Amino acid sequence: MALPRTVLAGARDAATRALAHVHRSDDGDGGGTGPASSSQTLTVERPAERVLAALRDPEVLSRLLGDVGTVSAEGSRYTWALGADHVVTTLSESVDGLTFARTTPEDVAEPEDDTEGGTARAVEVWAEFTVTPTPDGTRSQVRARSQLPGGTAEFTVLYRLRALLQTGEIPTLGPQPTTREEDR
Amino acid sequence: MRALVWNGVNDLAVETVPDPHVLNPRDVVLEVSLTTTCGSDLHFIDGYLPGMREGDVFGHEFLGTIVEAGPEVHERKVGDRVVVPSFIACGNCWYCDRQMYSLCDTTNPNAAAQQPLLGYPSAGIYGYTHPFGGYAGSHAQFVRVPFADVNCFPVPDGVDDLSALFVSDAVPTGFMGADFCDVSPGDTVAVFGAGAVGLMAAAGAKILGAERVIVVDRLPERLAAARDHVGAETIDYSDTDSVQEALRETTGGRGPDAVVEAVGMEGHGTGLQSVVDRAKQAVRAETDRATPLREAVLACRKGGVVAVLGVYGLTDSFPTGVVLNKGLTIRAAQQHGQRYVPRLLRHLADGELRTSFLATHRMPLEDAVEGYRIFKEKEDGCLRAVFSPS
Numbered sequence: 385m386a387l388p389r390t391v392l393a394g395a396r397d398a399a400t401r402a403l404a405h406v407h408r409s410d411d412g413d414g415g416g417t418g419p420a421s422s423s424q425t426l427t428v429e430r431p432a433e434r435v436l437a438a439l440r441d442p443e444v445l446s447r448l449l450g451d452v453g454t455v456s457a458e459g460s461r462y463t464w465a466l467g468a469d470h471v472v473t474t475l476s477e478s479v480d481g482l483t484f485a486r487t488t489p490e491d492v493a494e495p496e497d498d499t500e501g502g503t504a505r506a507v508e509v510w511a512e513f514t515v516t517p518t519p520d521g522t523r524s525q526v527r528a529r530s531q532l533p534g535g536t537a538e539f540t541v542l543y544r545l546r547a548l549l550q551t552g553e554i555p556t557l558g559p560q561p562t563t564r565e566e567d568r
Numbered sequence: 569m570r571a572l573v574w575n576g577v578n579d580l581a582v583e584t585v586p587d588p589h590v591l592n593p594r595d596v597v598l599e600v601s602l603t604t605t606c607g608s609d610l611h612f613i614d615g616y617l618p619g620m621r622e623g624d625v626f627g628h629e630f631l632g633t634i635v636e637a638g639p640e641v642h643e644r645k646v647g648d649r650v651v652v653p654s655f656i657a658c659g660n661c662w663y664c665d666r667q668m669y670s671l672c673d674t675t676n677p678n679a680a681a682q683q684p685l686l687g688y689p690s691a692g693i694y695g696y697t698h699p700f701g702g703y704a705g706s707h708a709q710f711v712r713v714p715f716a717d718v719n720c721f722p723v724p725d726g727v728d729d730l731s732a733l734f735v736s737d738a739v740p741t742g743f744m745g746a747d748f749c750d751v752s753p754g755d756t757v758a759v760f761g762a763g764a765v766g767l768m769a770a771a772g773a774k775i776l777g778a779e780r781v782i783v784v785d786r787l788p789e790r791l792a793a794a795r796d797h798v799g800a801e802t803i804d805y806s807d808t809d810s811v812q813e814a815l816r817e818t819t820g821g822r823g824p825d826a827v828v829e830a831v832g833m834e835g836h837g838t839g840l841q842s843v844v845d846r847a848k849q850a851v852r853a854e855t856d857r858a859t860p861l862r863e864a865v866l867a868c869r870k871g872g873v874v875a876v877l878g879v880y881g882l883t884d885s886f887p888t889g890v891v892l893n894k895g896l897t898i899r900a901a902q903q904h905g906q907r908y909v910p911r912l913l914r915h916l917a918d919g920e921l922r923t924s925f926l927a928t929h930r931m932p933l934e935d936a937v938e939g940y941r942i943f944k945e946k947e948d949g950c951l952r953a954v955f956s957p958s
Binding site for chain 2: 545
């Protein structure tokens with residue numbers, strides 16, 4: 385993918401930092417009082433069902449990540465390979481979107497009872513996509529939210545998603561950046 | 569392959585770099601026949617526009633022959649002689665559907681870097697700064713062109729390479745500026761700047777029916793080109809106390825119906841504001857020397873149109889109150905070339921448009937560093953330096 389190395393390194397760093405902020409969620413929607421999140425919204429000139437299908441597809445997700453990493457899936461269990469880090473998430477769907485959430489019971493320092501009598505688990509929203517169809521159904525407003533700061537990662541993913549769904553391609557420079565080979 | 573690269577501010581070199589290849593299924597690779605300088609290149613060469621990286625191949629105005637085509641290229645084929653607009657369009661997005669091709673929503677690989685600057689990213693462009701995509705440029709033996717069916721326009725047999733070359737950028741940019749003016753019969757259009765884009769804006773205004781076209785510049789050879797090749801009237805601003813007054817007088821006190829600004833951030837001028845701009849730009853307290861832009865706003869008649877084609881960054885002292893109180897319409901864009909190229913090639917084939925006079929200097933690509941020096945210094949009457957890579 386075409387992002388410069390500094391941007392890629394920054395994205396990986398940001399992802400790593402976000403992973404360090406696993407937090408407890410009591411409201412069940414992945415929100416809660418954890419670290420600040422960022423979001424971006426773009427309009428994709430495709431129906432909502434096509435957008436949602438793309439976002440469920442690990443091959444598409446891998447293309448959206450570009451050089452940052454790859455995604456594999458077994459059922460609703462999605463593994464995000466980001467350099468040396470592997471993040472396991474669970475896909476959950478609602479009427480208007482889908483959420484990839486990371487559940488990490490081992491990170492809970494002091495287990496406490498929840499309403500079902502089990503052990504509370506830390507849930508981190510890894511990525512959340514809300515897909516709202518336009519009234520005529522031909523387009524979709526897609527909102528991406530994550531705990532990565534700044535919104536750059538969300539915008540990059542949505543921009544690539546739109547490009548892929550509308551043109552069949554993601555704009556790319558690699559492996560032919562304009563800069564010299566040693567700078568790649 | 570050999571290519572002209574940017575190694576730093578005012579540091580260019582012709583070097584050997586990796587060849588481009590088809591990367592996406594709708595790509596082609598062109599063998600570049602001709603490629604030319606553009607005034608907008610000077611902004612990053614001189615260090616006023618950030619976002620270049622050492623080793624970048626630049627250049628965005630070119631034509632060539634297709635030598636490699638991706639599997640999803642259907643309307644173009646290997647061997648086609650084509651001219652390519654500088655901004656890359658996909659043909660599939662909301663903006664392309666509305667023929668605003670330089671605003672294409674899908675072709676900028678570095679869109680996230682540009683979003684904070686513009687709010688909404690532009691299309692990608694060949695051989696420019698990285699926020700504009702970071703694509704390899706055309707000052708090279710070969711260049712990769714995405715979405716070939718949308719961006720490659722076959723050159724008619726009767727049109728020579730040199731004439732068609734400028735249909736890549738200077739001609740559609742200028743023509744778009746004239747088109748923005750909504751020219752009606754009897755109109756007077758003033759054009760600030762007699763570089764290639766300004767001259768083509770003047771030619772475009774003539775084609776679109778302007779009764780009078782008045783070109784403003786200071787370089788005698790460029791003003792002569794406006795008179796001799798375009799049939800425009802001219803004003804030498806360095807020999808005039810006030811361009812505004814000169815235009816007012818020659819239009820019976822009403823002013824030109826539209827003004828095209830075709831200079832950009834490194835404009836020259838006279839007067840105190842011009843001195844202030846130069847000083848602020850020198851210490852990087854302002855990106856623009858915007859005298860021509862301000863003059864355009866002041867010179868245009870009430871209710872008229874100011875078409876901005878020059879490349880600007882952040883302009884101080886823009887006369888917003890003048891725009892409001894005169895009821896001006898400001899129109900601006902990077903070129904939507906794909907909208908205009910077919911028409912412009914027909915005008916060339918029909919002899920209604922002449923462009924080859926813009927190529928005042930021709931040389932091999934190996935001499936491109938010297939070509940840019942001549943172009944930058946406007947030496948020897950240089951309008952454009954044209955490079956032959958092969």
